[in-house]
Amino acid sequence: MNTSYWPIHGFSPRHRLATQLKAAWETLLTHLDATTEPKVWKSADAAGQTLWNAYDPITQMAIDHASADELRTWLEELHYRN
Template sequence: MNSSYWPINTAHQRPSLVTQLASVWHGILAHLNATNEPHVWPATDDSGATLWNAYDPLTQLTINHASDDELRVWLEELHYRN
């Protein structure tokens, strides 16, 4: 699977194991879903802050543990790329 480059957000703590497993599970479900729309799901870091994950089945690009603004930019770039 291709991964998009995105700067690492060092302001947040590393996500917990539960959050990482949930992210992997959502990624698997996104791959199994037959739609061509990007899949977006929330994650929570150890401090309780909401981060976002997304997968685009057309380009097979992903973004993990992104802020609201980072996710918005990523989705806009996908729109103009396709």
């Protein structure tokens, strides 16, 4: 006699709850992160030099691979444009 058991449902209620909680948490974080402030982050080129990137969610304008001076100028222009 074969006594193997294969569950009918693919996921346990605990797994479904964990999945729903994770989705709710990610949605909350997305809403908390929604801001009108420009987002700025740095990157590096192949030689290891620091480059700056930014995105303005209001104007939907971006600048990529800029020097610190170029980024500063871009941010100032954004400020005075609005």
